[in-house]
Amino acid sequence: xxxxxQNSPSLSVxxxxxxxxxxxxxxxxxDYFLWYKKYPAEGPTFLIxxxxxxxxxxDGRFTVFLNKSAKHLSLHIVPSQPGDSAVYFCxxxxxxxxxxxxxxxxxxxxxxx
Amino acid sequence: DADVTQTPRNRITKTGKRIMLExxxxxxxxxxxxxxxDPGLGLRLIxxxxxxxxxxxxxxxxxxxxSRQAQAKFSLSLESAIPNQTALYFCATxxxxxxxxxxxxxxxxxxxxx
Numbered sequence: 001x002x003x004x005x006q007n008s009p010s011l012s013v014x015x016x017x018x019x020x021x022x023x024x025x026x027x028x029x030x031d032y033f034l035w036y037k038k039y040p041a042e043g044p045t046f047l048i049x050x051x052x053x054x055x056x057x058x059d060g061r062f063t064v065f066l067n068k069s070a071k072h073l074s075l076h077i078v079p080s081q082p083g084d085s086a087v088y089f090c091x092x093x094x095x096x097x098x099x100x101x102x103x104x105x106x107x108x109x110x111x112x113x
Numbered sequence: 114d115a116d117v118t119q120t121p122r123n124r125i126t127k128t129g130k131r132i133m134l135e136x137x138x139x140x141x142x143x144x145x146x147x148x149x150x151d152p153g154l155g156l157r158l159i160x161x162x163x164x165x166x167x168x169x170x171x172x173x174x175x176x177x178x179x180s181r182q183a184q185a186k187f188s189l190s191l192e193s194a195i196p197n198q199t200a201l202y203f204c205a206t207x208x209x210x211x212x213x214x215x216x217x218x219x220x221x222x223x224x225x226x227x
Contacts, residue, residue, distance in 0.1 A: 034215065036218075041221070043117070043219050043221050044156070044203070046215045089155060100158060100171075103148075105154060
């Protein structure tokens with residue numbers, strides 16, 4: 001049973017445009033949602049997170065939106081840059097579940113010149 | 114210098130061999146994790162440890178064992194490697210005092226079992 005779902009395996013976006021990566025979850029007990037970015041031959045790196053008590057968190061070009069009623073979150077990147085081409089993992093954690101993070105399968109983002 | 118290091122970075126081995134993957138961290142974190150990544154399957158948790166001598170199974174622990182003899186080191190062993198253990202393996206650490214439980218990952222070990 002997949003608790004964190006990223007239904008788009010890949011996404012292509014023109015440089016300068018907005019990239020929107022989506023994520024759905026099934027467990028309403030998650031306390032935090034995180035996005036990680038992964039380049040080839042490197043480990044994932046933390047990008048941005050949001051607490052379940054908020055609906056938006058912004059950090060520079062990156063904004064995460066949380067819709068708890070729909071159990072959906074999205075990562076917006078604007079404007080998209082070539083260096084944003086990577087695999088993005090959505091993840092969720094519950095403070096009552098031993099601090100484990102549940103990862104989605106990832107979405108590969110291609111920024112087109 | 115990297116905060117989380119993994120050795121080896123690449124390893125090719127044969128079916129039935131015992132192999133150990135090492136992870137070291139200089140972040141001073143108590144919590145350490147081992148994940149594997151397979152194409153199309155994301156990151157799946159193998160084992161995790163919240164302190165020295167503390168070991169907990171993740172979602173795919175069968176065929177693996179771990180050892181946490183020191184705060185800074187967490188090793189993963191495949192007692193008898195099989196081809197479907199061919200994957201990318203990542204070690205990670207976290208600080209329980211950080212809200213949101215951000216994890217810090219090592220660069221990964223690419224393991225191929227022939």
